[in-house]
Amino acid sequence: MTSSQFLFVVAIVQGVLLAALIILIILNRWFRLRRSARLNPRRVAVDDAMRRWAAGATPLAGVLVGLSRLPVPLAIDALVGWSARVPGERWRELASTLEHQWWARLVRANSSSARWWKRLECARFLSVGAMPGDVARLVRLVNDPHAAVHVAAVASLERMESTPLTLAALERLPQLAPTVQAYYASMLRRSRPVVIQHLLKRLRRMDDPALPRFAEFAVRLAEPALRERMTALADHTDPEVRIQAARALGSFPHRESVTALTRLAADTAWAVRAQAARSLGMIADATTLPLVRGMVRDPAWWVRLRAGLALMRFGAAGRNALLETEVGADPDARDVAKLILGLPAQALAEFAA
Amino acid sequence: MSLGGVITNVDLAILVYFLGLNSFYALLLLLSIPEIWEQTRLAEDDDFQRLMQSDALPPITMLVPAYNESATIEASVTAMLTLEYRSYEVVVVNDGSKDDTIDQLRHAFDLYEVPRIYPETITTQPLRAVYRSRTRSRLLVLDKENGGKADSLNAAINASRFPLVIAVDADTLIEPDALLRLTRPFLLGRKIAAVGGTVRVANNCTVKDGRVTDARVPQRLIPGVQVVEYLRAFLFGRLGWNRLGGNLVISGAFGLFRKDYIAAIGGYRTTSIVEDLDLVVRLHRYLRAQKIRYEMPFIPDPVAWTEVPESGKILARQRERWHRGLISAMWEYKGMLFNPRYGRVGMLSMPFFAFGEMLAPLVEVFGWVVTVIGLSAGKLNTSFALLFVLVAWGYGMLLSIWAVVLEEVSFRRYRRFGDLLLLLLYASLENFGYRQRTVWWRLKAFVTVWKRRQVWGEMTRKGFAKPPS
Numbered sequence: 001m002t003s004s005q006f007l008f009v010v011a012i013v014q015g016v017l018l019a020a021l022i023i024l025i026i027l028n029r030w031f032r033l034r035r036s037a038r039l040n041p042r043r044v045a046v047d048d049a050m051r052r053w054a055a056g057a058t059p060l061a062g063v064l065v066g067l068s069r070l071p072v073p074l075a076i077d078a079l080v081g082w083s084a085r086v087p088g089e090r091w092r093e094l095a096s097t098l099e100h101q102w103w104a105r106l107v108r109a110n111s112s113s114a115r116w117w118k119r120l121e122c123a124r125f126l127s128v129g130a131m132p133g134d135v136a137r138l139v140r141l142v143n144d145p146h147a148a149v150h151v152a153a154v155a156s157l158e159r160m161e162s163t164p165l166t167l168a169a170l171e172r173l174p175q176l177a178p179t180v181q182a183y184y185a186s187m188l189r190r191s192r193p194v195v196i197q198h199l200l201k202r203l204r205r206m207d208d209p210a211l212p213r214f215a216e217f218a219v220r221l222a223e224p225a226l227r228e229r230m231t232a233l234a235d236h237t238d239p240e241v242r243i244q245a246a247r248a249l250g251s252f253p254h255r256e257s258v259t260a261l262t263r264l265a266a267d268t269a270w271a272v273r274a275q276a277a278r279s280l281g282m283i284a285d286a287t288t289l290p291l292v293r294g295m296v297r298d299p300a301w302w303v304r305l306r307a308g309l310a311l312m313r314f315g316a317a318g319r320n321a322l323l324e325t326e327v328g329a330d331p332d333a334r335d336v337a338k339l340i341l342g343l344p345a346q347a348l349a350e351f352a353a
Numbered sequence: 354m355s356l357g358g359v360i361t362n363v364d365l366a367i368l369v370y371f372l373g374l375n376s377f378y379a380l381l382l383l384l385s386i387p388e389i390w391e392q393t394r395l396a397e398d399d400d401f402q403r404l405m406q407s408d409a410l411p412p413i414t415m416l417v418p419a420y421n422e423s424a425t426i427e428a429s430v431t432a433m434l435t436l437e438y439r440s441y442e443v444v445v446v447n448d449g450s451k452d453d454t455i456d457q458l459r460h461a462f463d464l465y466e467v468p469r470i471y472p473e474t475i476t477t478q479p480l481r482a483v484y485r486s487r488t489r490s491r492l493l494v495l496d497k498e499n500g501g502k503a504d505s506l507n508a509a510i511n512a513s514r515f516p517l518v519i520a521v522d523a524d525t526l527i528e529p530d531a532l533l534r535l536t537r538p539f540l541l542g543r544k545i546a547a548v549g550g551t552v553r554v555a556n557n558c559t560v561k562d563g564r565v566t567d568a569r570v571p572q573r574l575i576p577g578v579q580v581v582e583y584l585r586a587f588l589f590g591r592l593g594w595n596r597l598g599g600n601l602v603i604s605g606a607f608g609l610f611r612k613d614y615i616a617a618i619g620g621y622r623t624t625s626i627v628e629d630l631d632l633v634v635r636l637h638r639y640l641r642a643q644k645i646r647y648e649m650p651f652i653p654d655p656v657a658w659t660e661v662p663e664s665g666k667i668l669a670r671q672r673e674r675w676h677r678g679l680i681s682a683m684w685e686y687k688g689m690l691f692n693p694r695y696g697r698v699g700m701l702s703m704p705f706f707a708f709g710e711m712l713a714p715l716v717e718v719f720g721w722v723v724t725v726i727g728l729s730a731g732k733l734n735t736s737f738a739l740l741f742v743l744v745a746w747g748y749g750m751l752l753s754i755w756a757v758v759l760e761e762v763s764f765r766r767y768r769r770f771g772d773l774l775l776l777l778l779y780a781s782l783e784n785f786g787y788r789q790r791t792v793w794w795r796l797k798a799f800v801t802v803w804k805r806r807q808v809w810g811e812m813t814r815k816g817f818a819k820p821p822s
Contacts, residue, residue, distance in 0.1 A: 018754060
C-alpha cells in the first residue's frame with residue numbers, strides 16, 4: 001500500500017467516524033428526551049404515592065409498585081430523597097417491606113460486587129433501607145476500598161444502632177483524611193453510648209499514633225464523660241494531641257479544665273496557645289481574664305486574634321479590656337482590639353467559630 | 354542531498370511528529386471516557402445534600418484579584434457571597450485599578466476600614482487599606498498598589514484565614530454548588546494538593562444576579578468556537594490527564610489549592626506571564642522533591658463561567674500571552690524535562706507540553722512552508738499533500754466533535770437543540786481559518802519571547818447584568 005492509499009483509507013475512516021459521532025450525538029439527545037418523557041410521570045407517581053402514604057392516607061402497596069416501576073438508581077434516589085421527610089416508625093415499616101422486594105434483593109446482592117458503582121448503589125440503598133440482617137453487609141461496605149462506597153455506607157449509622165457497625169466505623173476513623181474523618185464523626189455522634197465507651201479505652205493508649213485523631217473526634221462529641229481523659233491529655237508530648245485537648249476543654253466549664261488551659265496558654269506551640277485562648281473564652285472564668293488579656297500581646301497573630309475574640313466572651317469586663325488595649329502601647333495588640341471591636345455581631349460569631 | 358530528498362525527509366519528520374502527537378491526543382481521548390463516566394456517576398450522587406448538613410466540609414478562602422473590573426465586580430462578588438457552602442470567606446484584592454472598582458465595592462458592600470493584623474508571609478506590593486463589610490461578614494477587601502494578578506493573589510493568600518484557597522477571577526461567575534462539588538475529592542479521602550473545575554464560556558448566556566440562568570452557545574464565530582475549545586480543553590484534555598496523573602494546568606480562573614503548599618513554594622511568582630501554569634509546575638516540582646504523596650485532579654462538574662474575547666484583536670493578545678507563558682514556563686523548568694525524579698510529570702506531562710503544545714505552531718508553519726516549496730518545485734505529489742491536509746483537518750474536527758460528545762453524554766448544559774447544532778457547526782468550522790489564526794498568534798509569542806517583552810494583553814469586558822439594588 002502506498003502512503004497516498006494509506007492516507008485515503010485514514011480519510012475515509014475519519015469521515016465515517018465523524019458521521020457516526022454526529023449521529024451518536026443526535027440519537028443520544030433524542031433517546032434521553034424520550035427516556036425522561038417516559039420516566040418523569042413514574043417519578044411523579046412515586047412522589048405522590050410516598051406523600052399520601054407518609055400522611056397515612058393510602059397503604060404502602062402504592063409506593064412499592066411505584067418504586068418497582070422505576071429503574072433501580074432512580075428508585076434509590078427517590079428513597080434517599082424521601083428518607084429525611086418520613087417519620088422514623090413509618091420509614092422502618094417501608095424498609096422492612098422492601099426487604100422482600102425483588103429489586104431490593106438484587107441491590108443487596110451487589111454488596112460484594114467487583115464493580116464499585118454497584119457497591120455504591122448498594123451502600124446508598126442500605127444507608128436508608130438497612131435492616132438488622134444487613135449489619136455484616138454494611139461492615140463490609142464500611143471497610144470498602146472505594147471512598148464513595150464507604151462514605152455512603154457509614155451514613156447508615158444515622159438510622160441503625162449496631163455495635164459492630166459503629167465499632168467498624170470508629171476503627172476506620174483514624175486512617176481517613178481529615179475531611180472524611182469529620183464526616184464519619186458526624187455520623188458516629190448518633191451512636192453515642194457505644195462510641196464513648198470505646199473512645200475512653202482508645203484515649204488511654206498514650207503512645208497510639210491514632211491518638212490525635214481520636215482526640216479530635218472527642219472534641220466533636222463534647223461529651224462530659226470524656227472531660228477527665230481530655231484533661232489528662234493536656235500534658236501529652238505530641239502538640240497535635242495538646243491542640244485537641246485545648247480545644248475540647250472549652251466545652252467543659254470545670255476547675256480542672258481552667259487549670260489545664262492556663263498551662264496550655266503558655267505552651268511552646270502557637271497553635272496550642274491559640275486553642276487555649278479560644279477555650280478560655282468559651283469558659284469565660286473571671287479569674288482567667290488577665291491571662292487572656294495578656295495573650296492579646298502574643299508574638300503569634302493567630303493567638304492575638306483568638307485572645308481578642310475570647311475577651312469579647314467575658315462580657316463587659318472583656319470588652320473594657322479590649323478598649324484599653326485599643327489605646328495601649330503594643331501596636332499589634334492595638335490592631336487586633338480595633339479589628340474585633342469593629343466587627344459586626346455576625347462576623348464576630350463566624351470568626352469565633 | 355538533493356532538494357527533493359531534503360523535502361521528503363523533512364515532510365517525513367513532520368508526518369512522524371503529527372502522528373506521534375495525534376496518537377497521544379487519541380490516548381487522552383480514550384482515557385477521558387472512563388474518567389468522565391466515573392466523574393458523572395460521582396457527581397450524580399445525592400449524598401452531597403447530606404454533606405451540606407454536616408460540618409465535614411473544609412473551610413475555604415476565595416481569592417479574587419480585581420483590576421479595572423468596575424463593570425462586573427458587584428455582580429460577581431454578590432454571586433460569590435451567596436454560594437451554597439457552609440464555611441468560606443471571600444478576599445477581593447483591588448490591584449490598584451485605574452477605574453472605580455474600589456468605589457463600586459465600597460458602595461455596594463458598605464465597607465469600613467480595619468487594621469491589618471496578619472503578617473506579610475509572602476512579600477507583595479504595599480497595601481493601601483484593608484476593608485471589611487458591614488453587611489457581608491464573609492467579605493474582606495484589600496486595596497493595594499498595582500502589582501499584577503500574581504501579586505494580588507499573594508496578598509489575598511496573606512490575608513486568608515482558611516487552609517484551602519481558591520483563585521477566582523473577578524469576572525468569573527461561579528455556580529452556586531461549585532464549591533461543594535470542588536471539595537468532593539477531599540471528601541473521597543484523596544491526598545489532594547490542588548483540584549481544578551471546569552471553566553465555561555458565558556458569552557450569550559443569560560445572567561441574572563451574577564448567575565448563569567440559561568446557558569446558550571454564542572451566535573458569533575469567535576466566542577462560539579471558543580466554547581468548543583474550552584470543552585475540548587476541559588472535558589477530554591484534562592480528564593485524560595487525570596488518568597495519566599500529570600495535570601499541568603489548573604485554571605487560574607477556578608482552581609482550589611492547599612494553602613500550606615502554596616506558601617511553601619513562596620506563593621505565585623509575580624514575574625511569570627501565566628501564573629497558574631507556573632504555580633502548578635512549581636507545586637509538582639516541590640511535592641515531588643519533598644516526596645509528598647499528592648494528586649492534582651480535574652473534576653468536570655463544578656462550573657465557573659467566564660466571558661471570552663469577542664474580537665480577534667483581543668483574542669490574539671490573550672493567545673499570544675498564554676503561549677508566551679507556556680514557552681517561559683517550559684524554559685524556566687527545563688530541568689524537569691525527561692527527569693525521572695519528577696515521575697510522570699517529568700517523563701510525560703512536561704515533554705508533551707514542550708514538544709506537543711509549545712512547539713506545535715512552529716512545526717505546523719514549518720510544515721506548510723516546506724509543503725509549499727515542495728509543491729512549487731514539483732518535488733511533492735499534489736494529491737498526497739491535499740490528502741494530508743484533509744486528514745489533519747479531519748482529525749482536528751474529530752477531536753472537537755468528541756468533546757461535544759462528552760458534553761452531551763455527561764452534563765448537557767446546552768439544552769436547546771439549536772445550541773447543539775451550533776456546537777457541531779463550530780466544531781467543524783474551527784479548522785478553517787480560526788485554527789490557522791491561533792497558530793499565527795502562538796507563533797508571534799516566540800517572536801515576543803525572542804525580543805524579551807513581557808506585556809499583558811488588556812481584556813475589554815462588556816460586563817454581566819447588575820444585581821437588583
